[in-house]
Amino acid sequence: MDTSTAFRTDRYELTMLEAAITHGTADRACMFEAFGRRLPGARRYGVVAGIGRFLERVRDFRFGDAELTWLSKNQVVGTRTLDWLANYRFSGNVWGYPDGEAYFPESPILIVESSFAEGVLLETLILSILNYDSAVATAATRMVNAADGRPLAEMGSRRAHEDAAVAAARSAYIAGFAATSNLEAGRTWGIPTMGTAAHSFTLLHGSEEEAFRAQVESLGTGTALLVDTYDIEKGVETAIRVAGPELGAIRLDSGDLPTLVVKVREQLDRLGATRTKITVTNDLDEYAIAALSSAPVDSYGVGTSLVTGSGSPAAGLVYKLVAHAGDNGEWVPVAKASTGKRSIGGRKFATRVHDDLGIATQEKVYVGLGPEDVGALPENERPLVVPLITDGQIDETHTGAAGTRRAREHHGVVRAELPGDAFRLGRGDPALPTVFAN
Structure with a gap:
C-alpha cells in the first residue's frame, strides 16, 4: 500500500x-x-x-x-x-x-x-x-470550559469522514476531553476509549430487562445502561432492579435534559442508587452543556457538534x-x-x-x-x-x-x-x- x-x-x-x-x-x-x-x-x-x-x-x-x-x-x-x-x-x-x-x-x-x-x-x-x-480543538475547549470539570467523551465518528473522525478525537483529547469512542484514535494516539451499547442492542432482545441483563452479565454492574429506548422512568427502575444499586451509570440520549436529569437523579436516589452516575448524549454543544451546569449530570458525550467545529x-x-x-x-x-x-x-x-x-x-x-x-x-x-x-x-x-x-x-x-x-x-x-x- x-x-x-x-x-x-x-x-x-x-x-x-x-x-x-x-x-x-x-x-x-x-x-x-x-x-x-x-x-x-x-x-x-x-x-x-x-x-x-x-x-x-x-x-x-x-x-x-x-x-x-x-x-x-x-x-x-x-x-x-x-x-x-x-x-x-x-x-x-x-x-x-x-x-x-x-x-x-x-x-x-x-x-x-x-x-x-x-x-x-x-x-x-x-x-x-x-x-x-x-x-x-477550539470547539472542544469551549465544551470543556462549559462542563466545568465534568468529563466529556468524544462520540462523533459517525458524523465525520472516517479519517477526520480519528483526527477529531485527537484534537478533542488535546483540548481536555477524557475519552473517545473511536478505536483507531485509541490505538494511534493512546486516547482512552469508552462505549457500551446503543438502542439497537435493546431492540434486539425481547424486552428491555432481557437486554440489560445481557449487558450486565457481559460487562459487569459498573457498565452504563441506556434507559430511554422506551419509557425512561420504567427504564431506570428496570436498570436498578437488574444491576442493583451499584450500577455504574445510566445514559440519557433524548428528552428535555435539564428537567429530565433532575427527575432521574431523584428516582435513582429513591431506589438507593445514590452512586449511580448520569451521562447525557443528546446532540450536545457548548451551549447545551452550559445549560446543564446546575443539573446533576456527571458526564457528557458529544458527537456532531464537536466534529463539525460547533458551527x-x-x-x-x-x-x-x-x-x-x-x-x-x-x-x-x-x-x-x-x-x-x-x-x-x-x-x-x-x-x-x-x-x-x-x-x-x-x-x-x-x-x-x-x-x-x-x-x-x-x-x-x-x-x-x-x-x-x-x-x-x-x-x-x-x-x-x-x-x-x-x-x-x-x-x-x-x-x-x-x-x-x-x-x-x-x-x-x-x-x-x-x-x-x-
Whole structure:
C-alpha cells in the first residue's frame, strides 16, 4: 500500500513549482507563515491542533513511481519538474506553536523556512490538517470550559469522514476531553476509549430487562445502561432492579435534559442508587452543556457538534509568503495588501505577556526577528514559537501518543493562564490583543 502523502495537495502548488523552476526562482530562500486573520465564530481564543499530525505527514511527503507516473500521464508538469520531484525531501526549518497552545488573530502559528520550491508544496497539506484540527480543538475547549470539570467523551465518528473522525478525537483529547469512542484514535494516539451499547442492542432482545441483563452479565454492574429506548422512568427502575444499586451509570440520549436529569437523579436516589452516575448524549454543544451546569449530570458525550467545529468547521487559517532572500542575502519582507485579506511581511517570533499574577494580557509578535534575534526575554513573556523541524529533521516529541499526551498537558497549563473573559461563550472580541513589536 502506498503511504505517500504527496498527493494531499492541490494542482496549483505543482504548477507554481514548474513555473519557478522554469524561471530560475525555485531555489530562492523563502519564509512562509500560517496564521489566522480572525478567530472562527468570533470566539475569544483558538486552540492549535494538528502540529503532530502534520509532522508525521510531512515525513511521508514523497513522490514515488506511482505519483510521478500519474503526473506525467496527465501532463500536470514537465520532465524537468518530474525529475526534481523524484528527489523531493523537505530539508528546511519549521517553527511553530505546539499542539494545545492558544492562538489569536495574526499569531504566527507555523513558520516554514526553505526554498520556494520546498515550502510551496506543503501549503495544502499544512492548511488541510491545521484548519480542521484547530477548529475541532477550539470547539472542544469551549465544551470543556462549559462542563466545568465534568468529563466529556468524544462520540462523533459517525458524523465525520472516517479519517477526520480519528483526527477529531485527537484534537478533542488535546483540548481536555477524557475519552473517545473511536478505536483507531485509541490505538494511534493512546486516547482512552469508552462505549457500551446503543438502542439497537435493546431492540434486539425481547424486552428491555432481557437486554440489560445481557449487558450486565457481559460487562459487569459498573457498565452504563441506556434507559430511554422506551419509557425512561420504567427504564431506570428496570436498570436498578437488574444491576442493583451499584450500577455504574445510566445514559440519557433524548428528552428535555435539564428537567429530565433532575427527575432521574431523584428516582435513582429513591431506589438507593445514590452512586449511580448520569451521562447525557443528546446532540450536545457548548451551549447545551452550559445549560446543564446546575443539573446533576456527571458526564457528557458529544458527537456532531464537536466534529463539525460547533458551527465553525474550519479555523480559517491561511499560508502566505512573508519574506524571501534578496540579492544581498538579507530577508526582504513581502505582504499581501488585498482588501480584507492583508498579511504582515517579515519573519516573526511571538510571546505571551503576563501580569504579576501570571494571567496573560497580550499576544506579542516580534516582526523581522527570529528566535536567535530576540535575545533574552523579560520574565513576564513566555515564548510561543518552538522548533519543529531543523534542517529536515523532525522533532519527534510532538508526534505519536506521547506527543498527544504532552499537548494535552500543555493545553491545561495554557488554559489556566488565560483571563476570565476568554471563557465567555458569546461572540465577541479576542480575549487578548495582538501587539506587534520590532
